[in-house]
Amino acid sequence: MKVVTGVVGNDIHVVANRLIDLSLRARGFDVFNLGVNTYLEEFFDAAVETGADVILISSLNGEAEGWGREVRAIKSRYKTLDDIIMMIGGNLVVGSGNAEDIEPRYKNYGFDIVCHQIDLNTGLDMLEEFIKERNNP
Amino acid sequence: MKVVTGVVGNDIHVVANRLIDLSLRARGFDVFNLGVNTYLEEFFDAAVETGADVILISSLNGEAEGWGREVRAIKSRYKTLDDIIMMIGGNLVVGSGNAEDIEPRYKNYGFDIVCHQIDLNTGLDMLEEFIKERNNP
Amino acid sequence: MSLLQEEREIILSNEFVESFDFAEVTEFVKNASKDLFISHHFKNKPKGKMLVQPRGGFPTYKKQFELSEFFVKSNVDVLPLTIDSNTRLNDYATAQKMLRLSEENDVDMLNGYPLINHGYRTTRKMFTHFNKPVSLRHGTPDARLLIETAIASGIFEIEGGPITYLLPYSKNFPLDKAFLYWKYVERVCANYSGLNEPINRESFGPLTATLVPPAITIVVQLLEMLLSLEEGVKSFSVSFAQQGSMMQDAVTSEVLMKMARHYAEEIDCGDAAINLVYHQWMGAFPTNKDYAEQLINMSTVIAKLVGADKIITKTREEAAGIPTKEANAKTVANTQYTLGILNGLPKIVDAEEEEILTLEVQAIMEAVFNDPADTLWRxxxxxxxxxxxxxxxxxxxINHNNMITIRDAQKNIRIIDRGNVPIPDRCFKYERAQCDLTKDTTSIVNDIVHDIGIMQ
Amino acid sequence: MSLLQEEREIILSNEFVESFDFAEVTEFVKNASKDLFISHHFKNKPKGKMLVQPRGGFPTYKKQFELSEFFVKSNVDVLPLTIDSNTRLNDYATAQKMLRLSEENDVDMLNGYPLINHGYRTTRKMFTHFNKPVSLRHGTPDARLLIETAIASGIFEIEGGPITYLLPYSKNFPLDKAFLYWKYVERVCANYSGLNEPINRESFGPLTATLVPPAITIVVQLLEMLLSLEEGVKSFSVSFAQQGSMMQDAVTSEVLMKMARHYAEEIDCGDAAINLVYHQWMGAFPTNKDYAEQLINMSTVIAKLVGADKIITKTREEAAGIPTKEANAKTVANTQYTLGILNGLPKIVDAEEEEILTLEVQAIMEAVFNDPADTLWRxxxxxxxxxxxxxxxxxxxINHNNMITIRDAQKNIRIIDRGNVPIPDRCFKYERAQCDLTKDTTSIVNDIVHDIGIMQ
Incomplete structure (x- = not known):
């Protein structure tokens, strides 16, 4: 399985990005890491280029909310990405938000898996579970 | 010159006592150090025994005020001590007192030299000055 | 145990003492939770972990209980029980009166816990409730009754000794009596030590906390240790306080522990556990409370550098008098945090300093052993x-006070006049060579004043 | 100086730049008070004294002045001037707008002092008034105009470098350009250095402050130093931040300073002064402010143990954002107090660790020198x-990110995957031998997360 990952927007938080990279590799994924400070379009471009199965976006500084709203609109311009698994994790709101509100909102933006302030390994377990269920429904 | 020194009353502050001892010796005095926790009578007894010229009482814990009042009464019982130089130094009141009030009060108790919160060497300079003036009036 | 039993009965025949049920006390100690024994913690703690112990004692049971509860919440390792000064002077009548006044008026009329008046049955309830080791801090020359009561209460660490509790605090309590009273204490501790984990004895290394040179500190620690081990004590803590120079603390620790093990072997007590306790700065504290915290933190760092097994803490309110329980608990939490983040301790060496100090200690110890008296205490x-x-x-x-010490430029305490202490010539020359001795005595006295107040 | 002069004119042709009177600036530097030069203080300070420098920058002249005044009152040795992030990105228009808003509304709209917009004539008034050395803290890849303005303002210490200000902060600023921009900075500093005391350059050793192994830190420090000295700079500070293990800090300091002197000699720059700067912990801070103070105090103790010439401080409010000036001043006062009472520093040794680290640094340096390019920066x-x-x-x-580091049990940072870095086999084996590598990658990732947060 191929995963494109990166930190969205002007966010420069590199630590989580490196750890996601390491952990995905440890779980056997092929990783294309766009690093920090990545625009939304770059994720989709990279997914098309690499034929990725998953886009894993991380965001630490709270600006994901702004970018999230544009996901459906931008993704719809790419014809081959209908089946791609969309995942986002990190701090998904500015300040303290309510997890019960956040998850449906981001699902509504077009994400399949939403991890707000969730431990990295738990998040990746969720991803593997999601993939398994999709393959053997 | 012979000096009897010590810390009056239940006061156990030994540091100043040792330093007075050292400094007096450095200035050429013969020192009879009664140490801490010394009753007023012991000073006079020691002065008679040694033929001392000076009694130097120190007090740190503030209880000198209580002992001071008894100096005249007790001293008057000793016949040979009329010319002895009486000196007291340290913290001479409980809490913070006014130096201008303290000095005359202690002089009234029978002390020739009164050093309230005065640096050790300054105090001993005062003693030497007093001795010089008395010898060459 | 028959002579001891006789002495015991004399001690207990005191109107302020509750009746002792020694059979019950023996059963209690035999079955007491291991957690109450600090010797058990010393033995089983992870390597490098240091036990944290604050200071503190209040007159009433209620306030002492609250203090202990507060400490436990702030992650204390060892609870203190500090005894009031009337009890230290065996004046139980005054302690009783002041305790009653404290209870009635909610004002503390004593500077510690009057253990004899509370009695062991009451006090034991408190400490078995918390199930933490308790350390008895007192300063009592005749602590025989106090120690009987302490052990019966579940207090299994006893601080003090005939030298370290006498020379810093008393003008004329007879020293020979103190040795005999403490001999009794050692024996009681030794006797109870066979029942469960050993009772731990701890010497009070800071002494006067005023320019005591390491050689004297170490000799006194070694001698109190030997006096204790020869009576059968199986767990002993030597201690010293921050001296003002990191190097000197490191060398002191090294020499103290090496020599302690050596002399314990010499009297065939190599099986006894020997622990190291470090006291945060015991001299005058800065009145600025922020600075006091810096000093406390620095003490903690040094304690870990010198490899202490236990640290006894001060508070930011040290200069102001008896600290609040909040200030005490804050120090405990801060100290635990610092110990947690303090890692990768470097090796420290100073072969020359270590050699000099070792020679000094050996020379004094030899002089003691060569005294013609028949027993060690004599x-x-x-x-x-x-x-x-x-x-x-x-x-x-009784103390000569002829030894004079000052600090060198690195703040090491140096002996510039040895009095009658048999410091070997070579060592004495070395000590003096570190100092500027061209000054006159007046300047040296000024230096001493300054040296005493270095942390202010 | 003609090529430089050409470049200079291009830089200055910017609508936000005041007109430069270089003749006047030269006269100013020539006659400036020696007290303004940190290089002068480094040279003349008593042995063992460490200069204390806090962090801080405010948008308006008024607030920056107040901050400096506050620092001077709390006994600061070096004043900081932290530049706002718009200026760092050479966006003087935004900085101008935000400065005006800050002035009009008494709200800070910038996270530092916009030096270009204030200009050197104004800023110089502030710093000649205080007559203390000032250190410029920025993070600017293209700092040419900033440094011209800084020196004209009386700021005679410039932090940064082409590697240390790029790799931790930027995703894709072209590194080759950064080298050339910094070459200009070095030359300007060198040129002004002949007029009075030298301008001091300081490298930013903490880098990402996240598990950077000492070998990489040292190599980067040495290379930025060489790039600076070869342009004629005569006073340079290498630096690093607390790493989490005292031993590793001590060894890092030892190897860094030895190698710095060695390589400076190699390029015939042995006459340059080389100073050591220590950063208090730069990683994540505890949110508990009391704990933050413990950490800060511990950093100070280590700084003195490793023999730093200057320390850069943090505040108890670190975890909460930009600290108040009161918090900053409190740290300065506390740090000065701690340095004052910290005496008798022990000798620290770890011959094996020192050898391993030296071999690593030598191997990487050799690989750099063996690169076929014609200049050092290439x-x-x-x-x-x-x-x-x-x-x-x-x-x-541009950075590979293939090196993986974790902490061993003593919290030393160890290299467990060397990527393409030429760590010698023997050293690599040693590094890995210190760690538990039986774990799976998931556990190692958890360890890394834990290792990053060790002070929290």
Whole structure:
């Protein structure tokens, strides 16, 4: 399985990005890491280029909310990405938000898996579970 | 010159006592150090025994005020001590007192030299000055 | 145990003492939770972990209980029980009166916990409730009754000793009596030590906390340890306080522990556990409370550098008097945090300093052993009397006070006048060579004043 | 100086730049008070004295003045001037707008002092008034105009460098350009250095402050130093931040200073002064402010143990954002107090660790020097590009990020995957032998998360 990952927007938080990279590799994924400070379009471009199965976006500084709203609109311009698994994790709101509100909102933006302030390994377990269920429904 | 020194009353502050001892010796005095926790009578007894010229009482814990009042009464019982130089130094009141009030009060108790919160060497300079003036009036 | 039993009965025949049920006490100690024994914690703690112990004692059961509860919440390792000064002077009548006044008026009329008046049955309830080791801090020359009561209460660490509790605090309590009273204490501790984990004895290394040179500190620690081990004590803590120079603390620790093990072997007590306790700075504190915290933190760092097994803490309110329980708990939490983040301790060496200090300690110890008296305690007594052991700034009349020490440029405490202490010539020359001795005595006195106040 | 002069004119042709009177600036530097030069203080301070420098920058002249005044009152040795992030990105228009808003509304709209917009004539008034050395803290890849303005303002210490200000902060600023921009900075500093005391350059050793192994830190320090000295700079500070293990800090300091002197000699710059700067912990801080103070105090103790010439401080409010000036001043006062009472520093040794680290640094330096490029900066550029130099957790696209580090049980940072960095086999084996590598990658990732947060 191929995963494109990166930190969205002007966010420069590199630590989580490196750890996601390491952990995905440890779980056997092929990783294309766009690093920090990545625009939304770059994720989709990279997914098309690499034929990725998953886009894993991380965001630490709270600006994901702004970018999230544009996901459906931008993704719809790419014809081959209908089946791609969309995942986002990190701090998904500015300040303290309510997890019960956040998850449906981001699902509504077009994400399949939403991890707000969730431990990295738990998040990746969720991803593997999601993939398994999709393959053997 | 012979000096009897010590810390009056239940006061156990030994540091100043040792330093007075050292400094007096450095200035050429013969020192009879009664140490801490010394009753007023012991000073006079020691002065008679040694033929001392000076009694130097120190007090740190503030209880000198209580002992001071008894100096005249007790001293008057000793016949040979009329010319002895009486000196007291340290913290001479409980809490913070006014130096201008303290000095005359202690002089009234029978002390020739009164050093309230005065640096050790300054105090001993005062003693030497007093001795010089008395010898060459 | 028959002579001991006789002495015991005399001690207990006191109107303020509850009746002792020794059979019950023996059963209690035998079955007491291991957690109450600090010796058990010393043995089983992870390597490098240091136990944290604050200070503190209040007159009433209620306030002492609250203090202990507060400490436990702030992650304390060892609870203190500090005894009031009337009890230290065996004046149980006054302690009783002041305790009653404290209880009735909610004002603390005592500077510690009057253990005899509360009694062991009551006090034991408190400490078995918390199930933490308790350390008895007192300062009592005749602590025989106090220690009986403490152990019966579940207090299994006893601080003090005939030298370290006498020379810094008393002007004329007879030292020979103190040795005999403490001999009794050692025996009681030794006897109870066979029932469960050993009772831990701890010496009070800071002494006068005023320019005491490491050689004297170490000799006194070694001698109190030997006096304890020879009575059968199986767990002993030597201790010292921050001296003002990191190097000197490191060398002191090294020499103290090496020599302690050596001399314990010499008297065939190599099986006894020997622990190291470090006291945060015991001298004058800065009145600025922020600075006090810096000093406390620095003490903690040094304690870990020197490899202490336990640290006894001060508070930011040290200069202002008896600290609040909040200030005490804050120090405990801060100290635990610092110990947690303090990692990768470097190796420290100073071969020359270590050699000099070792030679000094050996020379004094040899002089003590060479005293013609028949028992160790009499040898020690004679050596204090004749100035072979001389503790700077002791108020006690028996102490010579002829040794003079000052700090060198690195703030190491150096001996510039050895009095009658048999410091070997080579060492004495070395000590003096570190100092500027061209000054006159007046300047040196000024230096001493400054050296005492270095942390202010 | 003609090529430089040409470049200079291009830089100055900017609508936000005041007109430069270089003749006047030269006269100013020539006659400036020696007290303004940190190089002068480094040279003349008593042995063992460490200069204390806080952090801080405010948008308006008024607030920056007040901050400086506050620092001077709390006994600061070096004043900081932290530049806002718009200026760092050479966006003077935004800085101008935000400065005006800050002035009009008494709200800080910038996270530092916009030096270009204030200009050197104004800023110089502030710093000649206080007559203390000032250190410029920025993070600017193209700092040419900033440094011209700084020196004209009386700021005679410039932090940064082409590697240390790029790799931790930027994703894709072109590194080759950064080298050339910094070459200009070095030359300007060198040129002014002949007029009075030298301008001091300081490298930014903490890098990403995240598990950077000492070998990488040292190599980067040495290379930025060489790039600076070869342009004629005569006073240079290498630096590093607390790493989490005292031993590793001590060894890092030892190797860094030895190698710095060695390589400076190698390029015939042995006459340059080389100073050591220590940063208090730069990683994540505890949110508990009391704990933050413990950490800060511990950093100070270590700084003195490793023999730093200057320490850069943090505040108890670190975890909460930009600290108040009161918090900053409190740290300065506390740090000065701690340095004052910290005496008798022990000798620290770890011959094996020192040997291993020396071999690693030598191997990487050799690989850099063996790069076929014609100039040192090109060699360094190539070695970053090909992963011979690899900075863990750098966000920059040029950085390989193939080196993996974790902490061993003593919290030393160890290299468990060397990527393309030429760590000698023997050293690599040693590094890995210190760690538990039986774990799976998931556990190791958990360990890394834990290792990053060790002070929390």
């Amino acid at each position: 040898k020690v007594f004679n050596c204090i009397k004749n100035g072979i052991i001389d503790v700077p700034f002791s108020p006690h009349i | 060699k360094v550029f190539n070695c970053i590009k090909n992963g011979i130099i690899d900075v863990p957790f750098s966000p920059h696209i």
